Amino acid sequence: MNRSMIDLWVGIFVTVGFAALIFLALKVGNLASFSTDQTYSVHAKFANIGGLKVRGPVKSAGVVVGRVADIRFDNESYEAIVSMNLDSGYQFPRDTTAKILTSGILGEQYVGLEAGGDGVMLKHGDRVRLTQSAVVLENLISQFLFNKAAEAKEPAK
């Protein structure tokens, strides 16, 4: 095997190898939607965040508009503080509602933003005041059972 053939094959090898890396990054890992654009940070307090994770999506109308940056526990109000990095391209009114929602029945949890009607927009460091906690399945079931029990008692009266 002469020199130029070796060079040719190594060139092909390196090209194909990097093509595989780019394939992994773009087609498998979806680098395209991994936005490195400028973001601004807002936070919200929730009584219960359920299974929300750091880096979980923040969606509005189903579109991913940001990521969960940090989750902490507030020692004073005994609530969870969720910091979110929102894409600067998306602006939300100050009276936006933040909800913890689940995609599908067993899917991951995400923060859903529902825009309000205020003229003033949320700025960096602002707090989203209107929130709705995650639905905890156990609470729902126990509520349902209590209602059932109450219904069963009433006719006996």
Add this chain to the structure above:
Amino acid sequence: MEFAGFRSRLERLGGTVTSQVWRIGYASRFLAYLVLHSGTALRRFRLTVAQVYFAGVLSLVIILVSGLFVGMVLALQGYETLQRFGASESLGVLVALSLVRELGPVVAGLLFASRAGSAITAEIGLMKATEQISAMEMMAVDPIARVVAPRFWGGVISMPLLAALFSAAGIFGGYLVGVQLIGVDAGAFWSQMQAAVDVRNDILNGVIKSLVFGIAVTWISVFEGYDAIPTAEGVSRATTRTVVTSSLAILALDFVLTALMFTGGNH
């Protein structure tokens, strides 16, 4: 009598431990010397390119074919389990995450150790047995800079590319079986995969893993070759040791790296 036997056994244990520690120290000094004297290999890059050919290009067939079949088997087995939970659309996630995080770097590393690492050891060992290394020293050519360093860098460059190719071939194999053969929806296959695989957390960590494995395997290979007893038996033993030690090193390093990478910010 009892005490003497006990003592000689203790001595043997101590001797084994000391010689192993000495060997690790020798291997580390060897690596440091190798890296410091790799100027020639990088300046005369053609030397390294030739080794990329031997370590990388000639391993392409085994890597691509194994990757394809591993991906196909993953898709078949994964589908069996996932469809019980009605989650067969997550097949892409299962195939991609297992390949990118674990199987790609580890299996490619094991194949690389047995395909290229053993060849490197045998080559350097034979050079030593036929006194080519001594001849170089006589001509004032540093054999580590001229022979060992290009092989080391050739292996280190090849390994991450081979692991990436393994993962890509595996995902293609999973696509063939999952989408074309079984009939999982192609859109769900790709979109769920893209939603679940993170570029920095999964793909970049996989690349780092394969780079670490590449360094470990080629280091062990060149060291075993250079350290081989210069006889036919010594070279064959060194070759065996390369494959065994590198495989164990890959599996042990994989556990350490996984513990560091994937258990951190995930709670």
